[in-house]
Amino acid sequence: MHSQKRSLSLCVVVVMLLVAAGCSRKTDTGGTAGTTGTTGTTAVKVADVTLGRAIGGDKAISDSTDKFRPNDTIYASVMTDGSAPSATLRAKWTFEDGQTVDESSRAIAPNNRERTEFHISKPNGWPAGKYKLEVFLNDQSAETKTFEVQAR
Amino acid sequence: MSIFDKLRKHDEEKPKADFSNVQSGSSTTAAEPARPAPEPPPASGTAGQSDTYVVAAGDSLSKIAKRYYGDANKWNRIYEANREQIKDPDLIHPGQQLRIPGA
Numbered sequence: 057m058h059s060q061k062r063s064l065s066l067c068v069v070v071v072m073l074l075v076a077a078g079c080s081r082k083t084d085t086g087g088t089a090g091t092t093g094t095t096g097t098t099a100v101k102v103a104d105v106t107l108g109r110a111i112g113g114d115k116a117i118s119d120s121t122d123k124f125r126p127n128d129t130i131y132a133s134v135m136t137d138g139s140a141p142s143a144t145l146r147a148k149w150t151f152e153d154g155q156t157v158d159e160s161s162r163a164i165a166p167n168n169r170e171r172t173e174f175h176i177s178k179p180n181g182w183p184a185g186k187y188k189l190e191v192f193l194n195d196q197s198a199e200t201k202t203f204e205v206q207a208r
Numbered sequence: 209m210s211i212f213d214k215l216r217k218h219d220e221e222k223p224k225a226d227f228s229n230v231q232s233g234s235s236t237t238a239a240e241p242a243r244p245a246p247e248p249p250p251a252s253g254t255a256g257q258s259d260t261y262v263v264a265a266g267d268s269l270s271k272i273a274k275r276y277y278g279d280a281n282k283w284n285r286i287y288e289a290n291r292e293q294i295k296d297p298d299l300i301h302p303g304q305q306l307r308i309p310g311a
Contacts, residue, residue, distance in 0.1 A: 115235060115236065143241075155224070157230055158227070160233075160234060163240065163241050164239070164241065165238055165239040165241040166238045170236060171236065171237050172235070174234045175232065177230070177232075179231070180229065183226075185225070
C-alpha cells in the first residue's frame, strides 16, 4: 500500500517536472520575440533621451541640461537601438498649461545605435515655466522628459 | 475676496503663452527609409488583357460580345481587334481564333 502511494507520488513529481521543463522551453523561445533573423531586423527601441543647449556632429548633446534660458535653442537627442527598414520618431513638446509648443516627426531606417535630434527655438524667447517633451516611436510613447525655462 | 479667489483671478488674468512662432527641426545619424518603388503605369489600351476565343458553329460577333461583355452591341470591339482576319463582320467561320480585347 505504502509502495503504491510512493509510486503514485513519484509519477506526479515526474509529470510536474516535465510540465515545468516544457514551460521553461516556451519562455526561452519568447525571449527572442521582436527579433527576426530572416530579415536581419531587430526590434527598435528608444534607449535614451537627453536634453541640452547644443549638439555635436554625432547628434549627441554636448551641453546637457534641463534648465534653459528664454533665448536658448532646446535640443533633444534621441538614441535608438535596433534595426528596421523604417521607424518613425515623433517629438511632442508641451507647455505647463497643456498647450502644444511643437510637434515634429522623422522617419528613419535605424541600424543598431543611432541618434536623432529634435530642436526648437523661439525668436522672441520662451515663456518661463515648466515644459514636457514626449518622444514617440512608431506612435507609441517611448520616453518623457521635463525641463524648465527660467526667466533671466 | 478670499486668497483663493485672488489666486484664481490672477491665473485668469495671466496672458496665455504664445507659441505661434516656434521654429523646429531635426537631423539624424540614421539612414532614410527606402521609398517604395513607384507602381508601374497601367498597360495602355487592352494589350495583355485579351482573351482568345475559337469560333463555334452558329456564333456571331454579337453573341460573342454578349458572352464576354454582357452587351451584344459591343461586337465592334471584337471586330476592330480582329480586322486582319474578319473581312465582313457578319461572316465569321467556325475554328477562327478571335482576340477578345479587355475580356
